[in-house]
Amino acid sequence: MSSRIKISRLAAVGGLSIAVLLASTACGAGGPATSGSAASSINVLVEAGGHAELAGVAEQCKKDTGLDVNFVELPYDGLFNRLSSEFSSGTVSFDVAALDSVWLPSFKDAVQPIDEMFTDEAKKDIFPALVKEAEVDGHFIGMPAWTNAEIILYRKDLFEDTKNKSDFQAKYGYALAAPTTWKQYQDISEFFTKDGMYGTDVKGAVETEWLAHVLQAGSAAVLDENNNVIIDNAAHKEALDFYVSMTKSAPPGAAQVDWAAAQNLFNQGKTAMTRFWAHAYRQIPKDAPVAGKVGTAAMISGSAGVAGVPGPWYLSVPKATKNTDNAKKFVKCAYEHNSMGIESSLGLASRISAFEKYQDQAGxxxxxxxxxxxxxxxxxxxxxxxxxxxxxxxxxxxMLQKAVAGGDSATLLADAKKQIQALLK
Incomplete structure (x- = not known):
């Protein structure tokens, strides 16, 4: 897998295997987009694995409107390259594209505004960070289809054990419970690091988790709103120092631990807690040692409060399609029936009401x-x-890999600033 796949897509969905799947379409896989607004079918370009969240929507959309939806699936890198090539040529073979959030600035001039879909009512039902991200240069250019964020997964059975509760209270002076602050997370991780178990993991091979701690410490992550590089400010150092401090209560080799490794450690009962993408809770294997023993809590709160880094994908309509009306019809269907994504293999959506619809149900x-x-x-x-x-x-x-291996935080952050400034020139 490429770094982009591991960092971006897997950060959002937590470890799907990527395969090249080309869905047959009315025009042939990847053929030219249907011409004429009266056409009854559209081509939707998605990443391999992303079809699942939209399959139910497509079926419902056909029932509601008679619109046939043909999916073309590509691996993450292949999807980005296909989008770049066709957007540059001015001729596209698709009518709707699912875009990773980090691509929106790159493709902003190639996709149509969909401002009419972002009514006041719609914006109230979409998480604020996603509403903000969907708007580029004064126009909304993508409707969020699904999103995710890290939360705390913890061993409920260990936390509820009478002896553990008594011993923890005696040692730290407060009750053992799901952590809500960095200090609590440190204490609990330290407490459970014994007898072959570790309190937590530290993921040196991914950046998202550290960025969440930067947000919790009260700073924008890496760049400010004017794209000035701020990675060397006090909040970034505070977050990095905290992140590195957790290696004392984590398995060795943190520099190589990524999402898949951390998920396996927790599911196999090797760690008492993990900060992980919420969808993983429902994907714990039934035969895993921790099955039925896991509790959940919101991400840690720092001085700025609770904060996470969402992993959204957006549905956008290219300017070059000749099937705009039906393309927008599908995007509207995807918003209206957004909760259907929760019944997919990943179980993700983007509307607040979609998650609330299920939040009190077992599982x-x-x-x-x-x-x-x-x-x-x-x-x-x-x-x-x-x-x-x-x-x-x-x-x-x-930088993170060097930090968790013992590098000096201030020096690493200063070097990172210079490197990023050079990239942005």
Missing amino acids: YESFKPLIQTLNGNATATRPATEKWQQIVDTVLVP
């Missing part, structure tokens, strides 16, 4: 903390720059 205990995290005042999406993925791959991840 969906991750939804209340997910809603709380996504609604956090400091929750923010990744910086809106077309260079973001390059910044992640060449600067942020290598």
Whole structure:
């Protein structure tokens, strides 16, 4: 897998295997977009794996409107390259495209405004960070289809054990419960690091989790609203120092731990807590040692409050399509029937009401903390720059790997600032 796949897509969905799947279309896989607004079918370009969240919507849309939806699926890198090539040529083979949020700035001039869909009512039902991200240069250019964020997964059985509760109270002076602050997370991680178990994991091979701590510490992540590089400010250092401090209560080799490794550690009962994408709660194997023993809580609160980094994808309509009316009809269907994504393999949506519809049902205990995290005042999406993925791959991840291996935080952040400034020139 490429770094972009691991960092971007897997950050949002937590480890799907990527395969090249080309769905047959009325025009042939990847053929020219249907011409004429009266056509009854559209081509929707998605990443492999992304079809699942939209399959139910497509079926419902056909019932509601008679519109046939043909999916064309590509792996993450292939999708980005296909979009770049066709947008540059001015001729597209698709009518709707599912875009990773970090691509919106790159493709803003190639997709149509859909301002009419962002009514006051709609904006109230979409998480604030996603509404903000969907608007580029004064126009809304993508409707969020699904999103995610990290929450806390913890071993409920260990937390509720009478002896553990008594011992923890005696040692730390407060009750053992799901952590809500960095200090509590540190204490609990330290407490459970014993007898072959670790209190938590530290993911040195991904950047999103550290960025969440930056937001919690009260700063924008890496870039400010004017794209000035602020990675060396006090909040970034505070977050990095905290992140590195957790290696004392985590398995060795943190520099190589990514999402898949951390998920496996937790599911196998090797860690008492993990900060992980909310969808993973419902994907714990039934035969895993921790099955039926996991509790959920919102992401940690720092001085700025609860904050996470969402992983949204957006549905956008290219300017070059000749099937605009039907393309927008599908995007509208996807918004109206957004909750159907929760019945998919990933179980994700983007509307607040969609998650609320399920939050009190058994098996969906991750939804209340997910809603709380996504609604956090400091929750923010990744910086809106077309260079973001390059910044992640060449600067942020290598910096984190060096930090968790013992590098000096201040020096690493100062070096990262210079590297990012050079990339943005």
